[in-house]
Amino acid sequence: MIVEIKDLSVRFSTGRTALQALDEVSFRIEQGARIGFVGESGSGKSTLANTLGRLLPTSAVIEATTFSVGGQAVNQLSSKALRHLRRDTIAYIFQDPMAALDPTMAIARQMRLVLSEDDASLSDRLVGVGIRDPQRVLSSYPHQLSGGMAQRVTIAMALMRRPRLLIADEPTAALDASLKREVMDLLFARCAEIGAAVLFVSHDLPLVRHYCDKICVMYAGRIVEQRKTAALFSSPAHPYSRALLGAEPGAAKFGERLVAIPGVPPALYEPTNQCAFAPRCPDAQIACSQRRPEDLTVDGGCAKCLFPNTAELREQA
Ligand SMILES: Nc1ncnc2c1ncn2[C@@H]1O[C@H](COP(=O)(O)OP(=O)(O)O)[C@@H](O)[C@H]1O
Numbered sequence: 440m441i442v443e444i445k446d447l448s449v450r451f452s453t454g455r456t457a458l459q460a461l462d463e464v465s466f467r468i469e470q471g472a473r474i475g476f477v478g479e480s481g482s483g484k485s486t487l488a489n490t491l492g493r494l495l496p497t498s499a500v501i502e503a504t505t506f507s508v509g510g511q512a513v514n515q516l517s518s519k520a521l522r523h524l525r526r527d528t529i530a531y532i533f534q535d536p537m538a539a540l541d542p543t544m545a546i547a548r549q550m551r552l553v554l555s556e557d558d559a560s561l562s563d564r565l566v567g568v569g570i571r572d573p574q575r576v577l578s579s580y581p582h583q584l585s586g587g588m589a590q591r592v593t594i595a596m597a598l599m600r601r602p603r604l605l606i607a608d609e610p611t612a613a614l615d616a617s618l619k620r621e622v623m624d625l626l627f628a629r630c631a632e633i634g635a636a637v638l639f640v641s642h643d644l645p646l647v648r649h650y651c652d653k654i655c656v657m658y659a660g661r662i663v664e665q666r667k668t669a670a671l672f673s674s675p676a677h678p679y680s681r682a683l684l685g686a687e688p689g690a691a692k693f694g695e696r697l698v699a700i701p702g703v704p705p706a707l708y709e710p711t712n713q714c715a716f717a718p719r720c721p722d723a724q725i726a727c728s729q730r731r732p733e734d735l736t737v738d739g740g741c742a743k744c745l746f747p748n749t750a751e752l753r754e755q756a
């Protein structure tokens with residue numbers, strides 16, 4: 440097990456108000472597994488990704504029953520142990536590769552700060568992420584590279600120290616549609632080679648479906664459903680997942696169905712004692728605004744809903 444998280448909550452305190460960005464999130468990632476996180480903007484995906492490496496501002500208060508990455512209790516690590524965790528166990532790839540690279544340094548020099556290697560080895564690494572003119576790229580500054588090229592470089596750098604967990608937060612957001620698949624193919628292939636698990640955050644549901652074994656659907660700081668990929672697509676249990684996936688099982692029109700859900704997600708100022716989706720849910724009952732749904736077991740995972748639509752779930756509820 441590379442990640443084990445139980446009842447993880449994160450609150451941002453700003454002045455007099457506090458915002459509950461994560462509300463009792465629980466999940467695990469096995470060695471080498473590929474897990475996807477999907478959900479509307481503001482649902483807490485980036486907060487979760489950043490919490491794993493404790494990359495949060497000081498205004499964040501983290502609470503958890505279990506918070507383990509690479510066998511270490513992340514919430515109790517000294518700053519030195521935390522640096523080791525970020526250097527050796529976890530690697531990140533973010534949305535904007537230009538922001539991840541240092542604009543004042545040539546690529547070769549930046550790569551050597553990660554791992555001191557000769558030019559031939561660095562070239563090999565760049566070839567490994569599909570760069571055909573590695574010598575030119577090594578001597579380039581970030582502004583001289585295209586977005587796709589820069590993201591390939593950040594992938595190569597992220598994998599240099601053979602992390603056990605790669606966290607990729609919307610890594611394709613800055614790439615042309617034609618490049619997305621190519622860059623993601625490389626990312627997942629390289630991770631498979633070194634046995635790294637991947638936590639993939641994306642708005643692009645078909646992409647998550649293609650690459651991930653398991654998917655967590657987030658809503659208002661909670662994981663409302665987590666399922667094996669095929670199970671989620673064939674029989675989404677939570678009404679929010681169904682709305683995301685579209686009415687037809689297997690429909691891949693992610694964004695289109697999403698805008699058809701009336702209302703907006705709540706800003707959570709405190710943990711609520713109701714289902715956070717209840718105000719927007721087409722199937723909501725009175726109990727949904729009186730009780731907090733716990734996880735119910737479903738085929739290939741679990742869902743947090745008092746009245747899910749599948750027969751199997753209704754029996755347990
Ligand atoms: N540094 C921060 N300070 C205060 N609130 C934050 C901070 N970062 C994120 N939030 C809030 O936490 C919630 C979740 O945000 P985020 O994790 O970025 O969602 P997502 O990545 O799913 O779009 C949002 O309401 C956002 O405004």
Ligand SMILES: [Mg+2]
Pocket residue numbers: 484485486
């Ligand atoms: Mg985000």
